[in-house]
Amino acid sequence: MGLKAISSVLLVAFAAADGGSCQKTETPPEVTKDHPEVTLEGVDTSSLTTRERKEWSGYVTKFQAPCANVGTVAQCVTDKKTCAGCAPAAKFLLKSVRDGQTDEQIEKSYKNRFEAGKVREVKIDDSPSKGPENAIVTLVEWADFECPHCGMMEPILAKAFSDHKAEARFVFKFMPLGGHPHGEISARAGFAASKQGKFWDMHDKMFRNQTHLEESDLLGYAKELGLDIGKFTTDMKGNEAADRIARDKKLADELGVKGTPTIYINGRLFEAGANPDQALTDWMNLEVILVKGGGAAPAVTTSGAPGLLPTAAVSAPASASATTAPSVKPTATASASAKPSAAPAGSSKPK
Structure with a gap:
């Protein structure tokens, strides 16, 4: 079975497990309220709709960058801070918005991917x-x-x-x-x-x-x-x-x-x-x-x-x-x- 077919099987299984249709819930007002659209160097937002760009702008100005003391994701990219994770973090949030994730899903996945506290010690021992x-x-x-x-x-x-x-x-x-x-x-x-x-x-x-x-x-x-x-x-x-x-x-x-x-x-x-x-x-x-x-x-x-x-x-x-x-x-x-x-x-x- 090819990778494409496998992905299709997994996708069907996931949909069945989650129960029902896929629907994007409304983004909380605080994410988009009073947040003008942001433009960040090296981050192409052309694939987003106007509403999605506003949502994304809210996230990059809300979430802290993946390095300490460099501000939000947007500040880090704009100020060209020496943090390798800032531009990738902005792109990660862009994809999350484009994929129709909910506010809760976006926050959870962002923290899981970039927050230091989410890193666990996984012992290798003598495992294969x-x-x-x-x-x-x-x-x-x-x-x-x-x-x-x-x-x-x-x-x-x-x-x-x-x-x-x-x-x-x-x-x-x-x-x-x-x-x-x-x-x-x-x-x-x-x-x-x-x-x-x-x-x-x-x-x-x-x-x-x-x-x-x-x-x-x-x-x-x-x-x-x-x-x-x-x-x-x-x-x-x-x-x-x-x-x-x-x-x-x-x-x-x-x-x-x-x-x-x-x-x-x-x-x-x-x-x-x-x-x-x-x-x-x-x-x-x-x-x-x-x-x-x-x-x-x-x-x-x-x-x-x-x-x-x-x-x-x-x-x-x-x-x-x-x-x-x-x-x-x-x-x-x-x-x-x-x-x-x-x-x-x-x-x-x-x-």
Whole structure:
């Protein structure tokens, strides 16, 4: 199934989950009242209607910029402050208005994307990963191999990683859900394959064969991958696999993860929305811009449990201390299968 078809399926699922038609509520008067239209260098508002430009002008003069002590988004761009996130923030708000989001949705998504307090520490530990350890963008996914929404998200994630191979690291966390009878055994199979350096190969096979995850199927995939079947079986059924899964679930609980797939990107919960492939592309591209523009890349601890630590905010005047920032720790959300089954989080929740 192509990405376009997958997006269509997810969109239908999201619409069904949210119940009923899509309607934009009226923008509160305070957003547009007494706010003349704003023009910002480098931000093209020609795609907006007159009403939308007024709404957007209200937001950029209302929301604080993604760096401390530089004022609102509009002030930051107009005064050419040395904050890499200001112009992207203005464009982010423009797209939100153009997409017909409500005032509540716009404020929530803006804070989730740019506010420093929304960045969480996401421990990597010894979870399966691919990509450079010093990557400037770290994507962490909680998934269940039997979760249909995870299956639909998998090629979207694969493409995003492929497009950013030199800059991104992809980390997998096991989260088998009780509503999926083969979730636990397939997670164990993934762990067992990782013990022989074949996690991602097994990962791909299981997602391509989500309706064939009996133990006999998993052993067949292991044979196809040339694994030592005796070791694979022992590792699959051993306590180490159970411990790995339990640790991933514990971290998920600490972060408030409710379903699968749930994705954190540099510590921020990724919001998939109704068009997850485009949303992920936009998020990854913006993250690269923000980090390269002055934010520090996430660091991995070398003592205790390895994890992604909070680092500096995007560049701002030397006198400024960060209060808001782009992601700096290693985000639906794509949360689609909840306990027992849900939908890409952040905005939509198909069942």
